[in-house]
Amino acid sequence: MKLIIAFIKPFKLEQVGEALKSVGVSGMSVGDISGFGRQAGQTEVYRGAEYEVDFVPKIRLEVLVTDDLASVAVDAIEKSAHTGEIGDGKIIVVSVYDAVRIRTGERGADAV
Amino acid sequence: MKLIIAFIKPFKLEQVGEALKSVGVSGMSVGDISGFGRQAGQTEVYRGAEYEVDFVPKIRLEVLVTDDLASVAVDAIEKSAHTGEIGDGKIIVVSVYDAVRIRTGERGADAV
Amino acid sequence: MKLIIAFIKPFKLEQVGEALKSVGVSGMSVGDISGFGRQAGQTEVYRGAEYEVDFVPKIRLEVLVTDDLASVAVDAIEKSAHTGEIGDGKIIVVSVYDAVRIRTGERGADAV
Amino acid sequence: MKRAKRKLLMGTALGALLVLVVASPAMAQEDPGFATQFVLDNLWIFIAGVLVFFMQAGFALVEAGLTRSKNVANIMMKNLMDMSAGVLAFALVGFAIGFGGSELLGGWFGWGLGIAGVEETVGDPLLPATFFFFQAAFAATAATIVSGAMAERTKFKSYFVYSFFITALIYPVVLRWTWGGGWLAQLEFPFSDFAGSTIVHATGGWAAMMGAIILGPRIGKFGKDGKPRAIPGHNIAFVVLGAMILFIGWFGFNPGSELLADEFVPQLALKTLLAGCAGAVTAMIVNWSKDGKPDVSIAANGLLAGLVAITAPVGAVETWAAIVIGAIGGLIVVFSVSMFDRLKIDDPVGAISVHGVVGTWGTLSIALFAVYDDAFLGRENAGLFYGGGLDQLWTQLIFVLVHFVWVTVAAGLLFLAIKATIGLRVSPEEELAGLDVEEHGSPGYGHDPAHVGSGVVTAAFSGAGREPVPTSEGGNE
Amino acid sequence: MKRAKRKLLMGTALGALLVLVVASPAMAQEDPGFATQFVLDNLWIFIAGVLVFFMQAGFALVEAGLTRSKNVANIMMKNLMDMSAGVLAFALVGFAIGFGGSELLGGWFGWGLGIAGVEETVGDPLLPATFFFFQAAFAATAATIVSGAMAERTKFKSYFVYSFFITALIYPVVLRWTWGGGWLAQLEFPFSDFAGSTIVHATGGWAAMMGAIILGPRIGKFGKDGKPRAIPGHNIAFVVLGAMILFIGWFGFNPGSELLADEFVPQLALKTLLAGCAGAVTAMIVNWSKDGKPDVSIAANGLLAGLVAITAPVGAVETWAAIVIGAIGGLIVVFSVSMFDRLKIDDPVGAISVHGVVGTWGTLSIALFAVYDDAFLGRENAGLFYGGGLDQLWTQLIFVLVHFVWVTVAAGLLFLAIKATIGLRVSPEEELAGLDVEEHGSPGYGHDPAHVGSGVVTAAFSGAGREPVPTSEGGNE
Amino acid sequence: MKRAKRKLLMGTALGALLVLVVASPAMAQEDPGFATQFVLDNLWIFIAGVLVFFMQAGFALVEAGLTRSKNVANIMMKNLMDMSAGVLAFALVGFAIGFGGSELLGGWFGWGLGIAGVEETVGDPLLPATFFFFQAAFAATAATIVSGAMAERTKFKSYFVYSFFITALIYPVVLRWTWGGGWLAQLEFPFSDFAGSTIVHATGGWAAMMGAIILGPRIGKFGKDGKPRAIPGHNIAFVVLGAMILFIGWFGFNPGSELLADEFVPQLALKTLLAGCAGAVTAMIVNWSKDGKPDVSIAANGLLAGLVAITAPVGAVETWAAIVIGAIGGLIVVFSVSMFDRLKIDDPVGAISVHGVVGTWGTLSIALFAVYDDAFLGRENAGLFYGGGLDQLWTQLIFVLVHFVWVTVAAGLLFLAIKATIGLRVSPEEELAGLDVEEHGSPGYGHDPAHVGSGVVTAAFSGAGREPVPTSEGGNE
Ligand SMILES: Nc1ncnc2c1ncn2[C@@H]1O[C@H](COP(=O)(O)OP(=O)(O)O)[C@@H](O)[C@H]1O
């Protein structure tokens, strides 16, 4: 199994979710993060003083997949999250040692 | 060492924390996430229009453990987070390459 | 490639960011978490009743680095996040199977 | 002092007077000076009523702020509805019970106020419309106090039913016995409660107590060891804003209870002001010494306690006494809040302490500090400290006791009846999840659906239905 | 009843009177009784105006609460500015158009109110300053209603321009035809609208409708299947607090429209109170049956609907009728909100329903329930249910129709003109990100920069500029 | 114009009059017309006082909104307490210092107001109770202004002490010299400040400046390069709501300063309204041109600036001049806020600019625009633009200078004394963590303990104590 971690632009979440579903991924976990990278934050003005917001809001996805689904799922994320502009984000794939579905106690690939 | 990542039902956090402690785990890191999966979100009504809340709030746990503690810890989480209903969540175990305790600089198993 | 996960004290973020940049790290993803560990939360009083806040707010960092940068980056975090007091946090290093930069489709080390 | 006459008039003879007024139109309109005074009296009491209605916003904010965000919509709804339904209930039946044509058996005035009677344009001094408007604002206050103590665990439907009955029945009976000229006003030494420390506030406070007891505490309020645990409110800014709005409203509540525009109004206002300030400062200092830090919501409770305390004696006491009475109110509230915690009665906002306990203190304080002949007292220097002896103290004790018994019994039966029929408390699951979604359909603080997944992701990842029934069914691929 | 005279006076002859007043200083000052009544009249209407201005805070909160947090600063700014700019626009031109010296061709009164005229200290009964103050508060109300329906997608600059024109032109023309003594007041059976269900509220409501139509719905409001999707408001506490403030303000709006301090004021207040409460309770019950759960913001809309409904007929109808009219207002608003959803007109706050649709209902209700001779009616028992026949119904229908046509055409042209020039709607990117940062420079709910990285991290990780232009440039190491 | 007489009366002879009143009870009560006017005068000034007290909620909200969420409880507490303690301090000593029996050496009136004097029921025109109530509301205003500039870094205890002294001493001395009939009122060309642009607002503003200077800026306010960095407020909705409440309160502040119910009241209200609106619109436009985007909180500051500016000249100038004076106030505030940023004086809410700088402008504007004989002027056409020459300008300059020196020196010494004894500023750790928990025990926005771990997890994972002392102890397994 693989754990796919992706940092994407927030408004892409819907499309990424659909893309994952269409390749057979059955679930995911999503959180808000602040991204630092090449894409700079915004310059804002408040009461006459400019300030840089130094981070860019991003969405962090975690998707647990079986080994055979991993590359399709990565491709699906890559395509659906792509805009071509700076800040599209990254996908990181990590090998999973074991997985459990808490409800049933299933382990390994069955847990996915 | 292993890094155990678990997505659980929020109201189970207390019990999971106690269970982990009782098997000798000394710390954990906890965050809020939105889970998508088999368990559907709620249907809400707002000003006469129905809408699906498409995600279910979950708690994400990260627990760093030594290899020997890993399977006990996973079992502890599994048991304490279990309700038997859809949406109980998943446990993912990942191998850790190295770990550091920042305060002391200890590395490896000592850092846990 | 390695994925470095670190739990640090919130007010250290700025220094850690600078330290990482200075060793050549080009980006990171940051989120809020609640940490449980040796460092106890605060005792608060509300309307005459004392209560323990059982967690300590921490910042969670994720940094994707190439293998050669990994140990320098870990050292940089360790040094910049260090205060010597309880609760300084942990650094966890995980091996990465693959990585993608969504914008360009670059894979592996190029994606970092 | 000539005030006595006016207030007595209101007290014992009001019902009769109103009936009279309805029968005999057109007086008082000739002399322009008099006519203007008549308009001024009515205009002022109407404005005072508006200030009292504004207190609804204050009550809503204090309660919302001292509870958790997952219940905020429910709390605002309760406050909106106890006012709206309460005013209608008071119009339909409550007012008639409270102030209807006294001795006259059949001659009730005010049944179905909506239908008749208040359209008269004469009155002495107040028009029926003015008097009803002001009294309706008071009735809404009595009702809304209860909401806070029952917060975060009461079914909305049940709250709505309760709310109807308190304004239609429980509070009006108190009115009848007191301001309506009933038996407590006809004792040799009649009861005294100028603006309602007991009549309004303790009615709310004791009903709140019964509600809190019968409901039981919120999940998590008491640890396994039985020790109270704090459940911090989600918005202290709302609490203080609410308290300040209540403070403003009190300048309608107390000075408006003069029921006239006269030269005593500013004095009533001044004593109200000083008592409130003394309550806030005292509560803060006492709480600071007791717990090591000055809690903000306790200070806000202290302000309200000072105001509740002075509500009964405001007309009868001297200015310095107002400060003392308010300060003691602030002192009491600090210990009372902790006491109810220890008694395992869970009152998230301190309503029982502020309105019940301190309201009782304010009422009794008359027996100590009364110097002016005001509000049914019928004599000067009635207070113990002014040589008035214990006569008034017995009366005041009877008054607060009888009142306590009536309200706790009536409200207790009402809550038990609701519990036995439609149920009083939400399920533990709902309580943990918050009442907003289950009771009202959506959360009080909605999140932007464009932010975390907007709709279509649902379709992708979820089945048709909801979480509900446990299922033993396996994997999900 | 003698009220008719006073209101008629105001209606048909006001402009002329004011002109007269300016010309003939110093009357009325001799008799002390009369002088005090004169001061009281003016003081009360000024205070009523203050209450009406307070409604601005209510409108701001209701709108802010029913929309998303990313637009909250923009919404507060719009509400601040439609008041500020609106009052100035009304002073400079609007007031003159609305109430200027009637028949007299050249004799406009009120152009550039800032410069002359209001400094007179006599008037009958109202001083020019008093009358202007009260009318300016009304003008600001008409303007601000529109804001809610256009929320979350309108350019601030465009809103500002629109806001100027509605108070400078669109609303004043309505005034001229009606309260200004124009043709609708001169029909055989003149129009009747005591405090502005149509004149004020429906002006805002129909302009809001045109704004919402011409803007189009918010992104995500309607699914690909065309079905309305909920976009939950971010703060129901604000919504209810706002509604309660509006409720309080209405006690200036309706009773103040008496334009005198007299014995009818408390009755107007009472009918306003009961109608509002009936609206809230009815809307809640209807919505509960319809959707299975009582929505909090719909109940708040119901309160406002009851108040809007009674605004026109409040002087002419009996108390029981006020309850009925308010209740029907509450009923209408529930279905109207759903109807506009189905019509794909996206009105986040329900402004079109509350002010346009229910305002029209309130105006028509006079033709059914009028019994007293009030507000231009010129006769008693004008209502259908009191044997008055259909005469008044035709008039009221003409009135609301002509008004509807004028406002929709004028506002429609105005919005189209703005759209064609400076543009009406923000870019989709801005809409998704929220208007606060792009329109006003920083978010309404700022985060503590000390919390997630404080400044220097920027320097470390980011290039100089902003996200902006797409770039094909590659990796970043 | 006959206003002059009335205000002068208040000015020079008030103290004496009050003493007189206390001595000679019962006049004025015979003629019903007169009696009603007397009641109306007192009732109106009492209501105006209530409106001014309502401003406390506005100040609290503006300050809370413009600062960070981690300090919100502390800010609300400060605002609650500067009012509560301030009123008591003013009652005990401040009022006597400000208005005590003038020349008469021993004949102070008002010491320990709580104990004597205000219980009289006659007065001309105001009862002692009414006058005190109104003045206490003003004193609370002066005190609360300071809070904003010192926000987010001041120890609560120290703020509480300061707050006592400003209402007990610093502000009362200003009163004594001016409205109390002191030397500034006895110059050949006496000072003029109708409702307190300088006396109230600049007292707060300059004391705020000293506080901000002596405290130093918040951590992070200025970069290593010395450039000001923005620390965005956490709730712009609160800011605008607060500004609107202040706007409403100002209709008590300015028109109430007439100290009578007369025909000038609505004019004072109208000029207040127009100046405020002009301030808001001007500040918005200027800020928009200067910074590229219209900042919401600057527009709110502009509204307040317009109101502060017109506070002194409102009685003396024409309506058009009110608009000009308000607009210039709005213009000044934009540049002043940036100026104090550049001077490294950290004022999170702009209090120094709005109340100090613009208050001074408003006071000086009298010397330019005064046409009516009002508020101590003693003559018509005193303004430069009306041929009055420079006489009044010298007086006004002396007035604002002497006032500036007194307030800065007195407040400076007070703050230095507090700093040297109990300390003025919290520790950097506390400042970074937010003041709520350390000063008051728990956060202003509490989280639901049922949400992230509820209590028991603590027991599981943590040792008994707190984070505290650094420890060199090793691993934790
Ligand atoms: N080395 C890294 N480690 C972890 N996250 C990263 C790293 N680099 C970038 N990110 C994440 O990816 C997001 C986009 O990266 P950025 O450099 O701005 O643009 P791009 O993806 O186009 O190269 C960042 O906001 C951050 O959340």
Ligand SMILES: Nc1ncnc2c1ncn2[C@@H]1O[C@H](COP(=O)(O)OP(=O)(O)O)[C@@H](O)[C@H]1O
């Ligand atoms: N493939 C997945 N990858 C990551 N997280 C998942 C995945 N599937 C489920 N989850 C997480 O587990 C939670 C529970 O999953 P769900 O399918 O609803 O029920 P169950 O755990 O009973 O199978 C989800 O809300 C989500 O947070």
Ligand SMILES: Nc1ncnc2c1ncn2[C@@H]1O[C@H](COP(=O)(O)OP(=O)(O)O)[C@@H](O)[C@H]1O
């Ligand atoms: N076993 C663990 N797994 C995951 N996170 C941990 C673990 N132990 C500690 N942490 C994280 O590190 C933080 C600091 O740990 P703590 O035990 O308080 O102090 P120290 O780092 O000095 O040992 C915790 O708040 C938690 O976020």
